[in-house]
Amino acid sequence: MSHRLFSALAFVLLALNPAQGQTPDEPLTLVSRDARQPLPTVSFGGLRMVAVSELVLAFGLTVADDQQPGRLILTRDDQVVVLTVNEGLVSVSGRLVSLASPPVEYEGAWYVPIDFIGRTLPLVYNEAVDLRRRSGLVVLGDIRVPQVVGRYQRTESRQRLRLMISPATPHVIEEQPDQLLVQFEADALDLVLPDLATNDLIAGLRGIDSPPALAVDLRDTFGSFSATSEAAIGGATELVIDIRPRPTTVRAAPPPIPATPRPADPAVDPDLPALADLAPPRTIRAIAIDPGHGGDDVGTRGPNGTLEKEVTLDVARRLQTRIESELGLRVILTRTTDSTVALDERAAIANNNRADLFISLHTNASVRETAAGAEVFYLSLAEYSEEARRTEDGGQPLPTVGGGTRTLDIVPWEMAQLQHVYDSVRWAETVTDELSLRLPMSPRGLQRAPFRVLVGANMPAIVVEMGFISNPDQETQLTSATFQNAIVNGLLRGIIRYREEVARGMPLVGPPAPATAERPPSQRRLP
Ligand SMILES: [Zn+2]
Missing domain, CATH: 3.30.457.10 (Copper amine oxidase-like, N-terminal domain)
Known part of the structure; x- marks a missing residue:
């Protein structure tokens, strides 16, 4: 032994x-x-x-x-x-x-x-x-001790603390020289704090007993913060605090940005006004909603017989009504009935109707019965840029997008999404943020994958897997008005936020942050 x-x-x-x-x-x-x-x-x-x-x-x-x-x-x-x-x-x-x-x-x-x-x-x-x-x-005793569960995310330009406060509890954020103090109207805090990775901006997170508060200790690189607070399911509130570093260098203004946005230097602070001022003003006027599957193609199926194609059409219709009535934008549905529509046709419908954003709705399925939560996808650039090189070298005559920019003219119709991948990342991030305030998210909330339906879309485009229909609890949720409305609220809020960013001259984003998960090859599929 x-x-x-x-x-x-x-x-x-x-x-x-x-x-x-x-x-x-x-x-x-x-x-x-x-x-x-x-x-x-x-x-x-x-x-x-x-x-x-x-x-x-x-x-x-x-x-x-x-x-x-x-x-x-x-x-x-x-x-x-x-x-x-x-x-x-x-x-x-x-x-x-x-x-x-x-x-x-x-x-x-x-x-x-x-x-x-x-x-x-x-x-x-x-x-x-x-x-x-x-x-x-x-x-x-009967005292107010809200649970505050923190999560931490970091991107190029900011660090984000998301605090799920349950039950919802009034709070204020006080900015002090070296800390942000989140003070709660409570007797104590049941605080569960995330680990901060090695951090050049936030020195630490601490609970303070009296008065009950969360202290966010800041380093001298701190520049500014912003916060939003919104109702979440289960009577909770989510407080999202974005913390940004002080800009260290002011760079020379970049050359004029062409009509088709190109990825910016990720090192440029997107908050610099010079950059925002140069971005051409654009507007979001029309939204394409693609209810996944339909007709002969039922999509995934829940253990109690719910069909993906039904859920996607229900949510699409709800979303259409809300966008039209509350935002006054034009909505294009790629199908309005239980009919079969080819994948390439879906993007074509959005393109021909000059949609400015594309949302393809789906429900997920897994052999693992407990798999749950929503996921948002944008196109995996790597796989399709490979194919783009091949078709350009081949010299084959390919259909082109009429009336587009010069760059678009040389891009095959089926590759239209290549022009928009970086905007799609931002669009996907915005929707992921808003959905995660309202719905259970899968551990891999935001991902990239080679979804065929996205490839031909000539606008920022995402696939939203709203939940796992294979999970009996999620199947029930996915058919309920409450849950469908939560999805619609998240998407609606995502559209509003994205539209505001575009109207301000949206800072261009670089390639996705390293934290973004690439779907492993064994799980890839082309809906
Ligand atoms: Zn699907």
């Missing part, structure tokens, strides 16, 4: 028999209306436990006089709690409550797993007791 194997065995034995030893663990924090106090915990072979003596003090429990071996009786008022050693069930005045692991008696002291606090104490205590595992808070 090698030494390493022996160590592994020893560890397993320790884990199976927690009474082999204990080590101090991070304390929990008891939070009540007017006090915070630490509640020590210990680890028995990896199980996080709390001494019953600590709970007796904190919760006003009484240890009964008549104890038997292997048994501990606690009382509070007329409630009786009976713990039994090596028994994962606790009796609370005759009701049985299960625990994550049995109580442990060790050197004359009793210990219970920390879930005892959330499962058993609410039944005997005279106030609410709420264990928040992720932040290690034990909330006592």
